Amino acid sequence: MTNKLYRFTHALQRTCRILIPNIHPRIFLPTNVKRNYSSALYISGNKAYKSFAFLSPYLDYDERFANMDKLHKELALRRMNVDIVQLKSAWNFYRKMIADRCALEDNNSKLTGHKRSLLERTDRTAEQEQELKKLRIQLDIVRQDLKTIKEAIWDLDEDVMERILKLPNELDPKTPANESIVLKSIGSAPESFKKNRRSHIDIGTSLDLLDYKNPMCYYLCNNAALFELAVLTHVSRVFDESNMIKMAGTDFSRSFVVEASGLNHEDPMATFIIENHNEVERGSPNRMHLVGSASLVSFLILHTRQLINPNHFPLKYFATGRQYMPLPRDTHACGLFTVCQASVAHAFVVVKDAKSEEYETQFNKLLESVCRLYDDLCDHYRVVMRSASELQPCESLRVSFEMWSPFANQYIEIGHVSAYDNYLSKRLLIAYQTPYGRDFPAIISGTVLSVPRLLACLLEQNPDKFVVPPKIAELMLSGDYITT
16 A cells, blocks of 8 residues: 555656646555454445445544544543544545545546547647647546556555544533443332342242243243233333334344444454355455344434435334344353343434434433333332443443342343434434535434343342232233232
8 A cells, every 4th residue: 555655646746747736745644553344334445346335424524633632532531542643644644635536536627628629629730739649648647646546545445444433422521431420229229139149040940930041042931921021012101102103123234234333343242243144245344234123223224324304303213122232252141131132122212403402302301211111110220321431432421221130249231221413323324404405313222121131130139939010910911920
């Protein structure tokens, strides 16, 4: 890549002297970063012949780099080690290369038009013939330089753009800097919770409710299976009262949507990759993934490259179904807390403007709905606003709903709601029309309830019998259950 850039620099100097004196020679700023994987969200020019580019994300990183102090502080709070000074220099160099290419393309068009006008004249003078000869030479130089700069930009695409797209979302001002904040705690953990230190796997097995083999394979039996269905039915009832629309998404996704959500689409520990899918060649950057119909990625698929009528905001959806997630590296299997397949409820809200009061209003309304849900499910839970270091790259704010696990002797996240601002909509071109063009809406979403985690906490809190909450017992097929 370096040799190409040097060749381009010398070629551009020749072109500048002949045609475009306002463009100065560029100095190459090496990026010096080891490449981890190929982007599926942004397809570089040298791969366009073999990989279909479904979209090109909206890039507004000039605004992001405008406040370097803020960006450096946010990366430090997230505990991300990024050399933003070097990355900004690489980005600026990339932008100048694009500008130089545009200048060469403009001059190519002007010279071609001038040449065409001379060729159309049948009564050319000797001076015009000499001018035509010079034009041909100049066009050869410009086109060769244009080819060189395009190849150099392709190389930069594979380095700079992939690193740029890994920059995290901006933090919401309300996100705690260092430590999570408990927003509220409902009820209090009974003393019996502290005495009961049996694993939910042992309890579920002894009560004939659970057959657990490993994170990839487990079965809910008898009352536990009915409990799962009843809980998801109750979720639908609560969200229906909040005027949310129930959706049925897709279980599968392409790599570019997975990458847009902040995950490494080539890491099998980040998302399940379908290896033998016959429509995608091995090695293609845009493969198939198993994500589950009740997941953020599934909702993003439904809205990718959509132009939404602004009169329809806010859009409020939810889904109940499966969610698939591999067990992360360096994470020990902890029964139902770390299963790779879970029945969950996921909410998805789209708001026109992240700077408006409506954005905060809808976020708070969703939190209230989820709190009403947990009020019906357990006597004790707490709501926690996560610190910056605990957020996913795509999140700007995250609020968790936690229950106490006596065996683990700690609170376990059962669900969460996250604010994403317009980070996701810009990456996937989810837009709406404005009087001046198009803008990008803000997204609020989250897996508000994981049934396996809820069941695990309930079992550990009552190891001698399966205590079903009254609102859930009403929906179960049989009335032979002990309720609180």
